[in-house]
Amino acid sequence: MVLSPVRQLTGLVSAKIRGFAQLLTESRGPYARAFENLIVALIIFSVASIGVESIPGLPDWVMRTLHVAEIVVVAIFTFEYLLRIIAARNKLAFIFSYQGLIDLVAIAPFYVGGFDARWVRALRLLRLLRVLKLQTHYLEKVVEERTRELAEKNAALEKAQAQLKAELEVARSLQLAILPAAFPARPGCEGAARMIPATTMGGDFYDYIELPDGQIGLVIADVSGHGVPAAFFMAVARTNLRELAVRHTDPGDCLAQTNDALCAQNPLDLFVTVFYCILDPKTGVLRYANGGHNPPYVRRAAGPIESLNGAGGLVLGAMPGVRFPTHTVQLLRGDQLVLYTDGVTEAFNPTEELYGTERLVDEVRVHGSGTPAALVERICQSITNFAGTAPQSDDITLTVLTWGAP
Amino acid sequence: MNVRIEALAEATCVIPEGRLDFDAAPGFQEALERALGAPGKAPAALIIDGAGLEYVSSAGLRAVLLAARAAQRAGVPFALCGLQPAVREVFDLSGFSRIIAVHPDRATALAQVQPGRA
Numbered sequence: 001m002v003l004s005p006v007r008q009l010t011g012l013v014s015a016k017i018r019g020f021a022q023l024l025t026e027s028r029g030p031y032a033r034a035f036e037n038l039i040v041a042l043i044i045f046s047v048a049s050i051g052v053e054s055i056p057g058l059p060d061w062v063m064r065t066l067h068v069a070e071i072v073v074v075a076i077f078t079f080e081y082l083l084r085i086i087a088a089r090n091k092l093a094f095i096f097s098y099q100g101l102i103d104l105v106a107i108a109p110f111y112v113g114g115f116d117a118r119w120v121r122a123l124r125l126l127r128l129l130r131v132l133k134l135q136t137h138y139l140e141k142v143v144e145e146r147t148r149e150l151a152e153k154n155a156a157l158e159k160a161q162a163q164l165k166a167e168l169e170v171a172r173s174l175q176l177a178i179l180p181a182a183f184p185a186r187p188g189c190e191g192a193a194r195m196i197p198a199t200t201m202g203g204d205f206y207d208y209i210e211l212p213d214g215q216i217g218l219v220i221a222d223v224s225g226h227g228v229p230a231a232f233f234m235a236v237a238r239t240n241l242r243e244l245a246v247r248h249t250d251p252g253d254c255l256a257q258t259n260d261a262l263c264a265q266n267p268l269d270l271f272v273t274v275f276y277c278i279l280d281p282k283t284g285v286l287r288y289a290n291g292g293h294n295p296p297y298v299r300r301a302a303g304p305i306e307s308l309n310g311a312g313g314l315v316l317g318a319m320p321g322v323r324f325p326t327h328t329v330q331l332l333r334g335d336q337l338v339l340y341t342d343g344v345t346e347a348f349n350p351t352e353e354l355y356g357t358e359r360l361v362d363e364v365r366v367h368g369s370g371t372p373a374a375l376v377e378r379i380c381q382s383i384t385n386f387a388g389t390a391p392q393s394d395d396i397t398l399t400v401l402t403w404g405a406p
Numbered sequence: 407m408n409v410r411i412e413a414l415a416e417a418t419c420v421i422p423e424g425r426l427d428f429d430a431a432p433g434f435q436e437a438l439e440r441a442l443g444a445p446g447k448a449p450a451a452l453i454i455d456g457a458g459l460e461y462v463s464s465a466g467l468r469a470v471l472l473a474a475r476a477a478q479r480a481g482v483p484f485a486l487c488g489l490q491p492a493v494r495e496v497f498d499l500s501g502f503s504r505i506i507a508v509h510p511d512r513a514t515a516l517a518q519v520q521p522g523r524a
Contacts, residue, residue: 203464224464225428269472273464273500292500314501318471322501346461354461393427394463 021087025080039080046073047128074110081107099137102129168228172201175231178238180208184216186281188404191218192372194380196343196396203230203272204341204395205238209245216281217245217254220293220339220399221274224315233270237262237316241274251276251289252326255316259291263320271317275339277308284331284403289324291316294342297361299368301334305361331403336368336375339401343394347383350390355383372400409437416516417451417483418443423458426466434466438473448480451519455512457488462496474506487515 024035049066052058081103088094095104106129176195183191193206203223211217219241223230240261241254248254255276262272275296277288290312298306310327331337340360347355359382367378376398383396407430412419418441422434442452454470462470470486477484485507489497497503509515 222464224468225431226465269468269475271464271468271471292502294499312499312501314505315467318502319505342464346463 018086021083025084025087035080039076042073042076043128046070070110074107077103077107105129168201171228171231172197175201175234178235179205183401184208184210186214186216189216189279189281189401190372190404191399191401192376193399194376194397196380196392198226198343198392198394198396201227201231202395202397203234204343204397205234206339206397206399207238207242209242211249211278212246213249214281215249216279217251218277218279218337218339218399218401219274220296220341220397221272222293222341222343222395222397223272224270226395229268229270233266233268233272233317236265237272237274241276245276249278250326251278251287252313252324255289255291255313255324256322259313259316259322259324260320262317266317269317271315273315273341275308277337279331279337279401279403281403284333284335286329286331286337287326288329289313289326291324294340294345296337296339297364298329298331299336299338299364301332301336303365305365305368333404335403336364336372337401337403338364338368338375339399340379341395341397343392343396344379344383344398346394347387347396348390348393349386350388355386359386372402375400407434409434411437411441413449414516415450417453417519418449419453419455419512421455421458425461425463426459426469427461427463428465431463431465431469435469435472438469439476442473442476442480442482445480448482451483451485451516452477453484453512453515453519454486455488455515456486456493457490457512459490459493462493464500467496467500467502470502470506483519485509485515485519487512 023029023031025032046069049069053063053066084100084103085091085094094100176197179193179195183189183193191208195202195204195206197204203226205219205221205223207217207219207221209217209219219238221234221237221241223234223237237258241258244257244261245254248257255274258274272291273293274291275288275293276291277286277296279286288308288310290308290310292312292315295307295309295312298308300306306329308327308329311325313324314322338360345355345357345360349355360379363379363382364375367375370378379398380396407422407424407426409423410421412421420434420437420441422430422437424430426434438452438454442448452473454473474484486497486503487509488511489508494503494508497506497508507515507518509518
């Protein structure tokens with residue numbers, strides 16, 4: 001379809017007028033703001049002049065001036081009213097909207113009754129409504145602006161949080177990756193372990209260290225607190241212990257050296273509880289030292305359960321120069337060694353009851369005759385059942401070793 | 407967890423109540439720092455009355471350790487008292503009760519931290 005030149009022209013002109021109307025009434029730009037300020041000033045002036053008019057005995061020239069001013073004000077209000085209609089997408093909706101009606105009421109009395117009709121003068125006070133309207137309009141704009149700013153900030157925060165979460169996930173997988181995957185292969189020896197971190201980053205760890213003379217070092221440890229600082233301290237503690245274990249074949253000496261090393265590089269004043277033992281797979285002799293950790297259990301193949309509660313030293317990293325006594329225990333064929341962190345015994349249930357050592361010992365007593373992997377699984381299941389809906393507040397770590405003699 | 411501070415003539419007592427876990431530890435640490443005061447305004451002694459403590463995690467132990475160190479630096483006698491058996495066990499197990507004085511109750515603790523006897 002081809003439009004006639006006239007229609008094209010009127011279309012172009014009306015588009016220009018509409019653009020101008022929108023520029024003054026709808027956009028956020030400086031023109032719209034200036035126009036709005038002008039209107040507010042006129043409303044205030046016009047309401048004030050209504051007050052002045054009511055003073056009796058004013059000179060004629062004042063009344064004439066006010067009359068002219070009123071005509072100018074109404075002309076500008078009418079111009080503004082028409083602009084708003086032109087700018088509105090749905091014109092009827094604007095005319096019958098609250099804003100549109102108030103705009104109309106502010107000028108209509110002038111056209112109906114002229115300047116002098118008394119009732120019209122009273123009606124002109126309705127212009128005050130426009131001030132309220134403008135105020136509401138202004139507030140709405142401010143709210144809109146703030147909402148937008150808030151949404152932008154929220155989006156930025158969410159993005160930063162997602163990034164942080166992704167980085168923590170990477171750190172966590174690195175951390176889990178440094179835990180040994182399998183117990184060193186030795187005839188008759190079998191081991192299994194599990195670490196379930198409470199937050200994304202745990203402070204617990206366990207380790208198996210292959211020592212030069214064929215012996216195996218076993219570590220279970222718990223760094224104070226959790227999160228990134230605990231994870232870092234865990235990595236430092238593990239590395240130090242691994243390095244020193246090769247040179248110090250006495251568990252107590254090894255812990256003392258590790259403690260001094262940790263105290264020298266501990267800016268956050270963290271500490272770590274460590275149980276360290278060395279098993280001779282050929283003879284079943286187990287030597288251990290304890291740095292403030294929960295004493296492990298030995299479940300004898302014959303049934304009784306013993307606690308490896310030989311006197312220990314202080315947690316590692318708290319104070320340099322601490323000594324850690326070494327104790328020796330003889331394992332017999334089929335004996336099981338159960339190492340754990342306090343995340344096991346201090347798991348809470350929904351009524352704030354502790355899992356406790358008794359439940360752990362019961363599980364070991366009843367299910368200790370199976371494989372280490374089966375016992376680890378049983379205990380973890382038992383803790384999960386006990387805790388129910390209660391959130392896991394601490395890392396849970398378990399290591400089980402069976403010695404069977406070569 | 408709730409922490410109260412009682413300033414007595416012979417010592418300032420910090421009284422934690424409830425579970426001193428990872429979430430409660432920063433608030434507890436802050437209370438201990440406040441109780442220890444600014445340099446020159448330190449109390450005669452600092453006592454943690456743990457009668458209302460139900461549970462202490464390793465993060466809670468760390469707060470106690472930091473306070474013990476700060477007190478030592480400031481020359482302020484430092485002690486724990488009134489620990490319930492389960493909490494006492496945590497202090498024994500970690501070796502903390504070997505480096506920090508632990509008394510059965512507040513009266514004993516106050517008597518022990520008197521200046522000149524600490």
